[in-house]
Amino acid sequence: MRILVTGGCGYIxxxxxxxLAKSDHDVVVIDDFSEGHRGAWDGEIHQMDLRDLGKVSTFAESNAIDGIVHFAARAYVGESMVQPLRYWRANLAPVMNLCDAFAGVPFVFSSTCATYGEPDVARLDESLDLNPVNPYGATKAAAERLLSDRADADQGAYLALRYFNAAGADAFAAGQHGEHHDPENHLIPRAILNGLGLLQEELQVFGTDWSTADGTCIRDYIHVSDLAEAHVLALDHLFDGKPSTVLNLGTGRGYSVLEILGAVEAATEQKLNWKAAPRRAGDPAELVADATRAFEVLGWQAEHSSLQNIVETAVTWHRQNPQGYTS
Ligand SMILES: NC(=O)c1ccc[n+]([C@@H]2O[C@H](COP(=O)([O-])OP(=O)(O)OC[C@H]3O[C@@H](n4cnc5c(N)ncnc54)[C@H](O)[C@@H]3O)[C@@H](O)[C@H]2O)c1
Incomplete structure (x- = not known):
């Protein structure tokens, strides 16, 4: 199958x-390099801003595509709080344009646990109402609704995959590929960069007074290669004509910020430099997935997501590529 991967020069x-290429699909990537890196993907690339309907339509006229996996988005919660319009445009316009240009084409969508908001439950499952507390989560929830409306109108099936916290480096190429955001906002890479002496800035732990065992926030970390495997299965599901739905992708096991810092200290054999900081607006105390439905629907479960494997693959990537991707 010929698969369009948008944001295919980004991390996930x-x-x-x-x-997908290893699984014998013919992969074509679109990326505008706003965050992506040329060195992250060495197959076919088209540089394009997906907010431009004219360009997306022209591309569609000359490229027969069997399936879309749509990653391209802006994905910083804090930034979305201060630049909401930017997020609505960045995260909705590409979905609308792709749906417009590729009528009927099966669509796998990168969604997020930020669509849930702050539900007061130990494990989040897909039956919960969506109640996002920041513009980022709201744009993703709106895009899911658009895809659901499109499917209801028989204009293309979809799977929306709600990731929890992506982490780790490509399990099959950890020394060559990994996470590179600039600036890096995610906890695990920031902690590793700090441990390896590549980030001088002191780490901040946002809130040490949450109602959790050690007072710090708990998140569910999912290895990026487990996410990738779920997308391959998601496309197979849609190509088999199975129904559209929404699935959580997480492990069902949460780790506190301090547990993460401890794991990074063990892997880097360095004491990390961190300080307690006030809680951030919109940060729930605990977000952990119930990923039962992903197993039932796709037969998927996390295989690479032990904390040790997540941290070790990421450390290998950062050690071997201290500047990240250089192209
Ligand atoms: N990283 C996480 O923990 C996480 C968690 C939940 C959901 N997600 C979602 O997963 C997806 C991928 O996340 P990531 O961490 O790999 O992000 P990333 O920033 O590394 O990748 C996004 C890619 O999309 C490209 N892009 C952005 N806007 C574009 C546009 N208008 N046209 C073309 N290309 C564009 C960027 O250049 C980048 O290469 C996003 O949709 C994000 O919301 C990520």
Whole structure:
């Protein structure tokens, strides 16, 4: 199958593009390089801003595509709080344009646990109402609704995959590929960069007074290669004519910020430099997935997501590529 991977030069997109290519799909990537890196993907690339309907339509006229895996988005919660319009445009316009240009084409969508908001439950499952507390989560929830409306109108099936916290480096190429955001906002890479002496800035732990065992926030970390595998299965599901739905992708096991810092200290053999900081607006105390439905629907479960494997693959990537991707 010829698969369009948008945002395929980004972190999760490039990991998935490589796995799709390994699974004998013909992969074409679109990326505007706003965050992506040329070195992340060495197959076919079209540089394009997906907010431009004219360009997306022209591309569609000359490219027959069997399936779309759509990663391209802006994905910083804090930034979305201060630049909401930017997020609505960045995260909705590409979905609308792709739906417009590729009528009927099966669509796998990168969604997020941020669509749930702050539900007061130990494990989040897909039956919960969506109640996003920041513009980022709201744009993703709106895009899911658009895809659901499109499917209801028989204009294309979809799977929306709600990731929890992506982490780790490509399990099959950890020394060559990994996470590179600039600036890096995610906890695990920031902690590793700090441990390896590549980030001088002191780490901040946002809130040490949450109602959790050690007072710090708990998140569910899912290895990027597990996410990639779920996307391959998601496309197979849609190509088999199975129904559209929404699935959580997580492990069902949460780790506190302090547990993460401890794991990074063990892997880097360095004491990390961190300080307690006030809680951030919109940060729930605990977000952990119930991923039962992903197993039932796709037969998927996390295989690479032990904390040790997540941290070790990421450390290998950062050690071997201290500047990240250089192209
Ligand atoms: N990283 C996480 O923990 C996480 C968690 C939940 C959901 N997600 C979602 O997963 C997806 C991928 O996340 P990531 O961490 O790999 O992000 P990333 O920033 O590394 O990748 C996004 C890619 O999309 C490209 N892009 C952005 N806007 C574009 C546009 N208008 N046209 C073309 N290309 C564009 C960027 O250049 C980048 O290469 C996003 O949709 C994000 O919301 C990520």
């Amino acid at each position: 997109g490039s990991t998935t593009a490589r796995l």
